[in-house]
Structures are given as C-alpha cells and as structure tokens.
Amino acid sequence: MKNILKSTLAVAAVFAVAGTAIADETVIYAGAVLDVANGDMKKDQTIVVRDNRIVSISKTDGRSAPKDAKVIDLSGKTVLPGLMDMHVHLSGDAETPFHLSMTYSIPRQTVVAVKNAKKTLMAGFTTVRNVGAAGYSVIGVRDGINAGEIEGPRIWAAGHSLGITGGHCDNNFLPPEMKVTSGGVADGTDAVRQKVRENIKYGANAIKLCATGGVFSKGTKVGIQQYSVDEMKAAVEEAHRRGVTVAAHAHGTDGIKAAIVAGVDSVEHVSFLDDEGVELAKRFGTYFSMDIYNTEYTLTFGEQNGVPEENLNKERQVSKRQRESFTKAVKGGVNMVFGSDAAIYPHGDNPKQLSRMVKFGMTPLQALQAATMNSAALLKQENDLGQIKEGFLADIIAVDGDPLKDITVLENVSFVMKDGDVYKK
Numbered sequence: 001m002k003n004i005l006k007s008t009l010a011v012a013a014v015f016a017v018a019g020t021a022i023a024d025e026t027v028i029y030a031g032a033v034l035d036v037a038n039g040d041m042k043k044d045q046t047i048v049v050r051d052n053r054i055v056s057i058s059k060t061d062g063r064s065a066p067k068d069a070k071v072i073d074l075s076g077k078t079v080l081p082g083l084m085d086m087h088v089h090l091s092g093d094a095e096t097p098f099h100l101s102m103t104y105s106i107p108r109q110t111v112v113a114v115k116n117a118k119k120t121l122m123a124g125f126t127t128v129r130n131v132g133a134a135g136y137s138v139i140g141v142r143d144g145i146n147a148g149e150i151e152g153p154r155i156w157a158a159g160h161s162l163g164i165t166g167g168h169c170d171n172n173f174l175p176p177e178m179k180v181t182s183g184g185v186a187d188g189t190d191a192v193r194q195k196v197r198e199n200i201k202y203g204a205n206a207i208k209l210c211a212t213g214g215v216f217s218k219g220t221k222v223g224i225q226q227y228s229v230d231e232m233k234a235a236v237e238e239a240h241r242r243g244v245t246v247a248a249h250a251h252g253t254d255g256i257k258a259a260i261v262a263g264v265d266s267v268e269h270v271s272f273l274d275d276e277g278v279e280l281a282k283r284f285g286t287y288f289s290m291d292i293y294n295t296e297y298t299l300t301f302g303e304q305n306g307v308p309e310e311n312l313n314k315e316r317q318v319s320k321r322q323r324e325s326f327t328k329a330v331k332g333g334v335n336m337v338f339g340s341d342a343a344i345y346p347h348g349d350n351p352k353q354l355s356r357m358v359k360f361g362m363t364p365l366q367a368l369q370a371a372t373m374n375s376a377a378l379l380k381q382e383n384d385l386g387q388i389k390e391g392f393l394a395d396i397i398a399v400d401g402d403p404l405k406d407i408t409v410l411e412n413v414s415f416v417m418k419d420g421d422v423y424k425k
Contacts, residue, residue: 030079052420082126082395084375087339098306106135117152119348124413132161159204160184168214189234196238212255223252232262273325278332289339293353295319297345330361338371
C-alpha cells in the first residue's frame, strides 16, 4: 500500500512539474497602467501573464524576461482592463434597412452576430451582455467563442427577451393572419417562470425582461408599464435560484420603480427617472445601464435606414429626457454600468458612449469604472474581471494617451488581450 501511495505521489509530482514547465508566460512592458479602482496611473510597469491570469505587476527594472516568455512592448501606451458593455444585441445591425432585418432567418442572424462579436472585441470590449436575440443565436455564438472556433468577447447571453403579448418584446409588425409571436412572450407568473426555465435550459446565463414599452417596437408607449410587479418577481425568483442575473428594459417611471422593487439586478435605459427611483435603486443596490449615445445615430441616420416615423418620434421623446435622467442618477449616487444598446448604432462604435457619459455628469474615472469593475460586479465576476490585478483574468487593452485626461482616446484601442490571448496589436 505504501509503495502504491509513493508511486501515486511521484506521478502527481511529475505532472505538477510538467504543468509548470509548459505554462504559457507573457511579459508586458507598459508605459503606464491605470488602476481603475482608485485612478492611480502607475508609470513603467511590467505585467506578467501566466496562461490566462495576471500573476504579477511591478515597476519595470530593466528588461530581463524569462527565456521562453513572450514579450509584448507597450512601453509607449497606457494599459487598462478590457472594457465591458452590459447592453448589446450582436445579432442586429443598425445599418441594415429596418424592415429587411425582419426577414432574417436565425442562421442569418447568427452570422451577423459572429461578425459583430469580432468587431466588438477589436474595439476593446472583452466582455459583453447580450440582452435578447431570437432563436438562441447568440448563445450559439458564445459557445463557439468559448470553444475557440471564432473570435469575440466573453458573452453573457439572455436568449429570448421576456415580454407580454403585444408588448415591446413581442413582434407587432406583422398582420394577425401570420400568427407571429416572439419566442419570449409569457403572460402571468406561471408562464413567466416557465419561460425563464426554458431560456436557462437552452443555455441562457442572463435573463432580460421588458417592464415597459420601447422605442423600436410597434404600438407600445415608452412610458407605460407592461409586466406587473408579481410577474417580474416570478422571473427574478426563478433566475436567482439558478444563479442568473436579470436585466429589465424600462423607460417609464412606474416600470423603472416596479422593476427595482421586484429585485432585478439592472434596469436598462431608465429614461423617465424621478427622485423616488433614485432612492429605490440605492436602497436595493440596483444597477442602471443607460444608453445615452445611440440617440445621435438614430436621429441622424434612422430615416435613411428605414426606421418608421412612429419609432423616430418615440426616440425624440426619450433622448433629451434620458440624458437628464442619467445626470440625475450620477448625482444621486446610483450604481452605474456601461450599456450601449449596440445594434441601434453600429457595433464597434461602443466606446463613443464614454465621452457622452462624461459630458452628462461622470468623471472620466467614473465612466471607466462603469465599463470595468462595476460591470464585473453586476455579473458577479468582481474577483476575476474588471481590473488589472494579480490573480485576475488577463483581459488587457492599450491606448495612446491618458484616458483620464481625454476619454476619447478609448475610441482607438490599439491592443487587445482577452483571457491571455492577443487579438489585436
């Protein structure tokens, strides 16, 4: 028995040594590293990445990298954690004529999502949350990325968006004789629970529900609540029981507050926010994800892209008020994450929202925290993502210049590493 034990330990030791020997090590020489937690900009740093994790960050003292290590010279760059976007729709394109997009099959939407996943990653976003797509298409793209078959960010994918019959998350554009109902439609608490379970069954690792009407649906009013508090509570209970977070689309004041009380993890858009909504969000610890850039694209290019007048008019109603609500939320101290609603404007342009977040109330550091550590906390990944820190996953980007002085430098990311692998340099 002792001999068997000795042999087992010896074999384990050999494999341990072998594992150490074949570890993939990368040494990054950074001109500066931004600590997004406190805004410290540390000059001349060396980051060591082993396999897919950061193992050390230290002051550069000469350049004596291990013999077999890969060396990346970013000595002229500012280095910071990969950005995170908590509200994207990878399977859609703003540039596609509005009604043509409705004819796309699930396979066609999946191809679009593959293209947009790569564009998003190249823009410096190493993690996204896809809040709704038909036919589980983006779940398939996520799985392909995780398998190393295609390039893209880490994806938290919601599957079908849950909504009431005839609501924002239903398809109301086609005539009744075609009998078209969106895959996420569920009325009543039992149906809502079943739909959450179905989404998770087919791979959803996030849930999205529609609490109010929306801009890009037909026949809905942006300010009117749709799901009841009880229906939303049912969705939250089912999702949280499975360790899955819930996002609630909500423009209108009542819907925003109902979603918060129901226990959702984040509220999306938050266009018509009042003081009570601010206080509720702070009390419940709810995150706000507010897309305040895309209105510029919609009102400039929407008509030529075939967006109907009903939808353009709703965008006009929402745009100024949503930006005012953003300022109110920032001043009120609400938890904020970065959410662009990419697909309403072109994928890859995600970073353009950062300058609007600064314009309407945030400091550059607050905007970066929203797009990194706050988003990681929303996804319950705060011990792995959102910072350049020992033990964290190696999601690293680089830019020219200082983003704390000029946030727009993030619109031109020149280096992207995700999970220890370099995708852009």
